[in-house]
Amino acid sequence: MLKTMKHQYKKYILLLPALVLSVSCTKLDLKPTDTLSPDNVYRNISDINKGLIGAYAAADYDMSSLSVTVSDEATFPTENIVGNSDAFRWLYTASNGSVTSFYYTCYIGIDRANRALAGLDALKLSGADLTLGNQYRAELLAIKSYFHLEALRAYAASYQNGALGVPYMKTFSISYPARDNFEAVVAQVKVDLLAAKALMPAGLTDKSRITAPAIAAIQARLALYEKNWADAIRYATEVINSAPLANKAQFPGIWTDANDNEVIWKLKRVGTTNSRLGDFFYRQTGGIVLYAPAQKLINTFDKVNDIRYAAYIKFDPSRTGFKSQYLVNKYIGGTSTAPGLTDIKLFRTAEMYLIRAEAEAESTGDAAGDLNTLRAARINGYTNASFADKAALIDAIYTERFKELAFEGHRFFDLKRRNMPVQRLAADAANASGAVLLVPEQAQYAFPIPAQEMQINKNTVQNPNY
Structure with a gap:
């Protein structure tokens, strides 16, 4: 009787890991309820x-910013102490x-x-x-x-x-x-x-x-x-x-x-403070200019008669010292609540x-x-x-592309x-x-x-x- 009971006890010991393993596998097969399967x-x-x-x-805009940074249409002003100098x-x-x-x-x-x-x-x-x-x-x-x-x-x-x-x-x-x-x-x-x-x-x-x-x-x-x-x-x-x-x-x-x-x-851009293209790439909050229009680009425009000049480039004589007086005006936006937030x-x-x-x-x-x-x-x-x-x-x-498509990534x-x-x-x-x-x-x-x-x-x- 004792021998039989010992034999049955051993069987239960042997079956227990299999049962635990079976239960564990079943739990592992459960699909999470807080995420979606790709299927x-x-x-x-x-x-x-x-x-x-x-x-x-x-x-x-990174579709365009690469070309702007490494080409001859922008310059890296002295006031930029945080920008991408290696690329420039x-x-x-x-x-x-x-x-x-x-x-x-x-x-x-x-x-x-x-x-x-x-x-x-x-x-x-x-x-x-x-x-x-x-x-x-x-x-x-x-x-x-x-x-x-x-x-x-x-x-x-x-x-x-x-x-x-x-x-x-x-x-x-x-x-x-x-x-x-x-x-x-x-x-x-x-x-x-x-x-x-x-x-x-x-x-x-x-x-x-x-x-x-x-x-x-x-x-x-x-x-x-x-x-x-x-x-x-x-x-x-x-x-x-x-x-x-x-x-x-x-x-x-x-x-x-x-x-x-x-x-x-x-690309539609909405909001008030986030995804501001003007601040994101050309200037930083606080008025620091990260990239300014290249003089080479500026020189191609008829500043008086070409309507693109004022739409693309701003001259601010109040910026003195190490500050760039030329700024990118293109994409700067049109409202005080969301400067730089432009499609x-x-x-x-x-x-x-x-x-x-x-x-x-x-x-x-x-x-x-x-x-x-x-x-x-x-x-x-x-x-x-x-x-x-x-x-x-x-x-x-090519000169016309330089002017017309400035800062658009070409x-x-x-x-x-x-x-x-x-x-x-x-x-x-x-x-x-x-x-x-x-x-x-x-x-x-x-x-x-x-x-x-x-x-x-x-x-x-x-x-x-x-």
């Missing part, structure tokens, strides 16, 4: 819109977040778009939800394409076939992708934009979202970098026909949000005129006509100009498109530790792939000379 995030069409808004949220002085490496964080900004946006697209694929939609789903799919494909294009502009080794581009992420996945060549990224962006365009309803006119004209604008910018002049002309013309240039009375109001004439796509303009009709002018100059079109049209809209008493040859016309178009990439050096005036490089000339042979002529990416992703490679 259950996109349950309906409203959830898709939330995912889409998350993708939009990844876009910000071309001392950046793969470990400098000032130039590498944008890489992750782009891929965060791409990842969010891909996740929402996967969620949309899993839904069975009909009726009004299907119609809305098609619009959201168009927006997601387009914003994914936009982020890929922006990453390509910043991190491609150069803008030509065979050059190292960036990974094109077709779907959401945890992976270690190699870098696609420049032309492969361009080709895939084109495919996604065409798909987006076919789905985009013509009735969508909210400029804080991607619309049909915005897709055409992305296509035109992409074609410019691809040097596909026919597409650049075609898509730029689509945008120009849909949104005329602002007239002289309207133009200054674009930068205070009094109106959005000729704005194709903008970020990602695409404008003016850019399309300049894209078409350059494409026409490269393909024997009426480039001077587009250039003169834009100038006449901006300069009082303007008389149409003529140009001796193609080289003179291209130079004039100058550095424009120079890179033509394999031209960044050449600063000595006065603009006073605090640049000798950073006056950046030539294409230097490493910093292309931004580096982040060091962390290089450490984790063994399938990627760095840009030349880093």
